Amino acid sequence: MRIALLGFGTVGRGVDRIVSERALGVEVARILELPDRLSDPRMTSNFDDILADPSIELVVECMGGLEPACSYIMAALESGRHVVTSNKAVVAANLERFAAASRASGAGLYIEAAVGGGVPWIASVEKVRRIDDVTSFSGIMNGTTNYIVDAMRRQGAEFADVLARAQELGYAERDPSADIDGIDVLNKTIISASVAFGVACERSLPASGIRNLTKADLDALAEKGLTVKLLGRGVRSDDRYAAAVEPVAVSEDSLEASVPSNFNLLTLDATTVGELKFYGQGAGSLPTGNAIVQDVLDCASGARCPVYDLTAPLSYDPSLLRADYVFRTTASLGDSEPFAEGTCLVRDLTAEAARALLSDALEHDPTTFMAALA
């Protein structure tokens, strides 16, 4: 099968390397690159060259960002080309449109690499759904924030110092906002909920991050046998579903607490198979490249041709996600009780109400930190 890569950054180079070294019956025939970087005879800076080549059966989009990725994906699907993408932002924003274009042309839409990098999450959720209803999912879906929290906890270091080291190691971007404010996890949660529940997931989900987490917060929670992980979560009950992104105070005995460095751990619960967890590298050139090449091989072998149906009659109901919340703030929270050193507990809030309370508290105390109790 002849394929084209759109983008030749970390992920694109991983795909090219795996395909060439492992001799898989796949050929990277064309590569879309910027005009000043055309260093390989397969490269072009004009997407129309790729679209006009009838020998290209599949397009791998690994450019990132919303545009022109979105337009290129739509054009490829409309032309009957299968699309494999690692771009969570564009998939979270456009899955419904992509799914409609894929259904219309019969081209497959493969998004394994958009969530969990090398972790076989999306294909596993699809496979589980052949038999079961997925009743809930949750996950450590962002390696950068897991690296930060894990290093803070193991080394007793402060957030800013660990973030700086993560940036040196290439685990965090120069502008880390998308990671530390939960935006990256929000995109992955929207995609996971869409695939797990079969709905066009609500996009304005409650989301908060770990920007304000301190060593003192971790120490205080440790005295209760707890630590913090940034989780994306979704739940379904009968004809309703909800989802959210927030720091969660999990038991130090849990598998989540043990996830080291920049690894991911994704969990689902389903009718007959029960609880399943999937762990691996959530990012990186070769793991993410591997996930893309697995999608390409699924397509080439005919093993899997995902055509997403997002029309399950489910309504978004934020009241399904409730928990007790730990706050560390000098702002007044109303009805709260003392919890671990320096923190207090507000009982039985929806994730949405907790996010609103956090926003209020941040206006009075911009260092406020909040986590749900698992």
Add this chain to the structure above:
Amino acid sequence: MRIALLGFGTVGRGVDRIVSERALGVEVARILELPDRLSDPRMTSNFDDILADPSIELVVECMGGLEPACSYIMAALESGRHVVTSNKAVVAANLERFAAASRASGAGLYIEAAVGGGVPWIASVEKVRRIDDVTSFSGIMNGTTNYIVDAMRRQGAEFADVLARAQELGYAERDPSADIDGIDVLNKTIISASVAFGVACERSLPASGIRNLTKADLDALAEKGLTVKLLGRGVRSDDRYAAAVEPVAVSEDSLEASVPSNFNLLTLDATTVGELKFYGQGAGSLPTGNAIVQDVLDCASGARCPVYDLTAPLSYDPSLLRADYVFRTTASLGDSEPFAEGTCLVRDLTAEAARALLSDALEHDPTTFMAALA
């Protein structure tokens, strides 16, 4: 697709329930049962009735044991019927023969449910191997022993008391030897090594269990930040491989240490995707039934038709698996040094040499316990 069940115990009933409740385009048309239990019009006690029915395309073997399971599987494969089995003992003993029969007739051989119950392990290993070499695997593959060790650790209870409770709950057999002496894990390790490395795995691997584990052993290791898990492990290096089953003293920070109750956790390491872990229910009517039905659906949809090639030019070399070993024994061990309270450490043994040393020590002190240091 019309299928037949051989055996209607816990697993067979789970398969029948999932197939009938979830309307999957599959029909359980015939069931092989003992002559005094023919309570359903689909049942027969004569396997030839099933073999003679040309409408049966696939046979699910969930009888357990070596015979007549082995003969029935061979006859089904030779007649061109696809076979799905959850029977680790018969697969570990006969995978090479089954694979040859499957290749000869073109019938698929599906063994997902034989290792890890509902955990999607075998199909994941196969999928990883489309691209990568698997360089090692390890796993908590036996729910009974994980339940026992977890309960001993969390409740500070002794082995015999927890075993009795596990037997009451149905997590352990009346005769628990196959579980607590590592025989069940040995079968699953042989199957995993065969699939992961593509060899007809050596069957006389070093194997020991947790029969002699005491609360005092766990307490002593806990002071070093360690706990015990019974692991099956395999490793490959160039043209050699090794595998073994033994208790391993793992860090309390590890994911393995956090695996609760009767859950399983299986790990592989591979060239480009790196480390992957898979967690779930390793036994039970519905999880194991789910794994079987997933295999049936893979077969019915044409998504996967495993035909195992076990001819990789690898030689078994036990020197590949080396570790330091913790012993608690009154027997003399030669060159050893004090370790945790009541235990000593013997450095740098192969798993095979450690197993031999354990056998010697057991002759002098039948309560001897041994674990590899992770």
